[in-house]
Amino acid sequence: MEKTIAIIEDDKDILELVSLHLQKAGFKVKKFTDGESFFRYLRTDKPNLLVLDLMLPDIDGLEICKSLRIDPETKEIPIIILTAKIEETDKIIGLELGADDYITKPFSPRELVARVKAILRRTSTEEAKHEIITIADNLKIDLNRMEVFVEDEKIDLTLTEFKILKLLAQKPGWVFSREQILRSIWGDEKNVYDRTVDVHIKNLRDKLGKFGKLIKSVRGVGYKIDVE
The missing domain is CATH 3.40.50.2300 (Response regulator)
Structure with missing residues (x-):
């Protein structure tokens, strides 16, 4: 189409x-x-x-x-x-x-x-499998519908914010460097900087409210979702 x-x-x-x-x-x-x-x-x-x-x-x-x-x-x-x-x-x-x-x-x-x-x-959601990732019981990520719910309340994320959250949530505890996040989300596109990742992470934390603290900064490396 x-x-x-x-x-x-x-x-x-x-x-x-x-x-x-x-x-x-x-x-x-x-x-x-x-x-x-x-x-x-x-x-x-x-x-x-x-x-x-x-x-x-x-x-x-x-x-x-x-x-x-x-x-x-x-x-x-x-x-x-x-x-x-x-x-x-x-x-x-x-x-x-x-x-x-x-x-x-x-x-x-x-x-x-x-x-x-x-x-x-x-x-595009065509390649996404129908799957829901649940973190800390009350943070749910619907990969097929590209929707995020906190305590059953839908949270409005930009597409880029959703992609970053999905990346982190699929491997809880795994530390992703800024370079890995950039490459995963933006591919080989030029003129996309580390600071871009930081801005999207900040927005993501703000929108997730108390669950934003699950996204941890690893000094000098990048970010991870900590479910412990």
Whole structure:
């Protein structure tokens, strides 16, 4: 089934460039030059992934990201931030608000397409077996539905957060280095840093509440789930 990629980018040259390469890769594309028109589109349809510029004429891109993540209807849409802002703090804020990845301008269109494909592969449940992992009795991870429950209450995680939790939970007590987590979640994608893992872990701990303490930091190495 053809996947739909939404692009919000006010620079029309960049918008057409990204659109062209995604279409060549077999995707259906919806183009927007501002946030308002994108939100009108969401009233009747929903994309499989969003490529989001941060500097827009009407709505700050970070606000769009935040709005999508708090809405139950749109919270699971993967988001790739495409921005000219190169400061690490901007990237960190984007990740903390729930973005799955970021690319800084100038960028390689081929790399962008590769990252879109990689994220969509991660969102697919076709290869997942129907299995529920239970940790400490009241933390349950449904691998097939990609849902997490704490004391029978569903917890809203981004796709990247879910993948990290799944990785750790499948081998309780096993210490995963940041490099192992990066390789498992992002594969051979470039420009993904150790700090990215730390940000997603922090968000994951916060969302899991008292169960967040099960995710232990191993100084100088990485992370593990400690069930003892």
